[in-house]
Amino acid sequence: MNIFRRLLNSSDAKPSDISNSSVEIKQPASKGSSQTPPVPAAEATSPITTHNDVYLGDGATRPLNEETLLNYITPKHVSFGQGTDIGSVRTNNQDAAFSFYATTRSATETPDFGLFVLADGMGGHIDGEKASAIAIRVVAQKVLASLYTPMLDLSNDNQPSITESLQEAVEAANAEVNKAIPDGGTTLTAVILMNNLAYIAHVGDSRLYLINGNNIDQITRDHSLVQRLIELDHITPEEAEDHPQKHVLYRVLGPNETVEVDMLTRRLPARSKLLLCSDGLWGLVENKDILEIVSQSIPPQDACQKLINLANKHGGLDNITVILIHLPD
């Protein structure tokens, strides 16, 4: 950025081009609550004043000065990171993760499309890692074939229901794991992102969190015995913490020929974040610590690494896998 700025300042850089450019900031509709464009802290002194000049309240629009223009960053697209670690205790990594994001700019207005899948396998020895690997592969293959490829065909008419396609993909993954790994199973949490609408499929106790400002909400419901006991008001969340059967799941992909999949849709607020994680993270890192790391203004890939580091610092008792997605403005 510094080099870039120096280049502009030293060269002629046709400043007139910039001042004549069509970028305008209109007077915000609701005064006071307007969000000022983010300006890096280091630049806070001089640009801020110029900046304020724009909001004179006289209704006139003026070109921004160069520096503000160059530092004006509004994320227009999703950014994401993915990380996994074997942890500090286990001898193999039975987690699996898949991230896919396609963004298109053309006259045909294909919406941005993302698919994020996380699976945490279980079963003796290598069965777990096989189960999770099958699960993410089948879901990715089915979803891309039934939803993404048709989108490129412009076949908007009679397109399949996204929830149905996603659910069918997860059911196909279940059948595949059931056939291939009779003694294993896997959790699965999958998110399809189309613009700012999330379609979610979930089985097991991996989690999806929505982080918006200072709120962190668990969107998925653990299919665990203790969660069920909490929902039925039979034990408290505190009692669940050290319940002897804390790790008993009643629903995963694999053991049965059919599986009931939790499906839901969520419209995501601007600048919110989605976090998919295996129990290796949420079992060892408290929500407030997750929130703190995720709220830092660092690239999502770095945040993923920090989350993994913290889980390892707290013992790393299990494999740790995270996918973090930043939504744009």
Added chain:
Amino acid sequence: MPETAKFSTLGNEGGQDNSLKANFVLQNRYKIIGVIGAGGMGMVYQARDLNFTDVKKLVAIKEMQPTTGEAGLRATMLKTFRREANILAALSHPSIPKIFDFFDLNERAYLVMEYINGSDLEALLTKTKDLPTEKIIDWAIELCDVLDFLHNQKPDPIVFRDLKPSNVMVDSLGKVRLIDFGIAKTFVTGVKNTSIGTEGYSAPEQYKGDMTPQSDIYSLGATLHQLLTRKDPRLETPFSFNERPIRKFNANVPDGLIQIIDRALGFNAQERFQNCREMREALEKLRDKPSSNQNQPPQSVQQYSSPVAKREGTDIFIEDSANGAIQPKWIFKAEDELRSSPAVSGDLAFVGAYDTNMWAIKSDTGELAWKFATKGGIASSPTVDEQNKLVLFGSEDFTFYALDFRTGRSSWTHPTKDRIRGSARVAHGHVFIGSDDGKMYALNITNGRLLWAYDASNPIRSRAFVTNDLVIFGSESGEITGITLSGNRKWSYRTRKSVMAAPLVDMKEGICYVGSTDNFLYALDANTGFNSWRFRTNGSIYGSVAIYKDLVIVASVDKYVYAVNAQSGKERWRFLAEGAFVGAPLVHQDAIYVGDTDGYIYCITASTGKERWRYKTRGSITSTPCATNDTILISSMDRTLYAFPHVG
């Protein structure tokens, strides 16, 4: 999570095989014949007692092999095993296997007991297709009897703790025998790794460490439930028996048995039978009842096809007030059929009739305020614009009317090229109206001047929904279209048959809900038209949806009103009516009002789908009710507009 097992009870498989081999003789007395099962902490063998030389006396020998390497813990385990063996040895009951011997050898403990020639219930379930209900009742009575015996032991009651099909043997005489007295269970310590599948049969309180005789009653209920439904509770959501009604899977079970099992499965211990004697008496009463009662025609399975629906006929839920207690506050008679819905503004109600008139009626008394005649029948529902004090509607005479709603005088009209049966929507200073001529018109609300007309090439009867960016409507072609406020197509989604219903957009979530005559309710992304989910009914959907909290309410020609979770597209409840639904439901506070083609208007509790009251009009209802604070208005084909009190 490497070291996990599918079910925690099978935790000791895998290691090297150190079980006793055939022909091995234990204690110089018991000659091993073979392995008959794997218990909690070791093998169970079949053996021959060599002390009986002339007869072949068979015994079962249970082996306890502490898997822990830690000496102190191992000692405790052996001690507990021995103590339980002593308790067992002292028990004498026909359903409890006799204990013959107990000894330690090579750090393993052995329990010698009666060999039972038979099959356990779990094996019976896989071997058979259908177990006779009478047999199951007999077994249940015997199990109550032995549990009652255990629960009445002194000084402390014995709680079996682990009743499940695999722990109940049926011997060669057809009598039940309890096996596996939870001896090993005491030693099962917390499973550290994630495991799949729960115990399934255990009562909720057992997970807090509370074991009471009532816990055994719950497990007995769970066992009976599985015998009748063939649904393994270990593979289902824990404590969800009530979501799998026995009737749904087995139509031949008498009501009395279902009630007994439901009570045994009470979530809280105090909801269950007080003791096994009480449960046994209930079962005996059922068994001894003349069988006429058991052979009653099974209720239709269809009725139970939803996991939530627990309806047992419509009448059951009608509250007292329904029996004629709800009467209209007033009625208003028009000169021909009322096919469309009323609208209200302040103290005036408006309704169009096939007699060509738009009627304005005082909403508190039902007296006529004014009427306005068009040149054709009116099938379009009026729309009120409070700001400009207009009532807007179309007519079979091809014309769209805007009247001053205080006087009934024409403010402006706009011609189209065919009949207008759709209804108008007012937004952004314009009115949007579809016509059978295939166009969606955007007209200036104050003077009726045409802003644009979008050609859908097919009759439009679906009322448009207008968001901040889009006008969304359906057409005869089955297409749902989103056009920009300047009249350009942004997206379309094609259903298989015509869309007459008005789309409804949840503005917060940006999801558009609309039903089609292809039987589906669709949830579309309002910005892109992508199909988020769809929900299938068994009949055409003509009416629009209503929203109550997180529920989308839709009524179908299949006579059902459905409540569907907005986020998942899954059914929450359904309500069966007498006739088909063509009109749409209205949500008013916590109630749903909807009319059917048999002439009934129903009031339903929105959260549960239970009926509060119904009233029969003399004609079909094809329209949607409308509400003021305390009054519900609905028009019927019997030429009458009804006003009912709304009871909050």
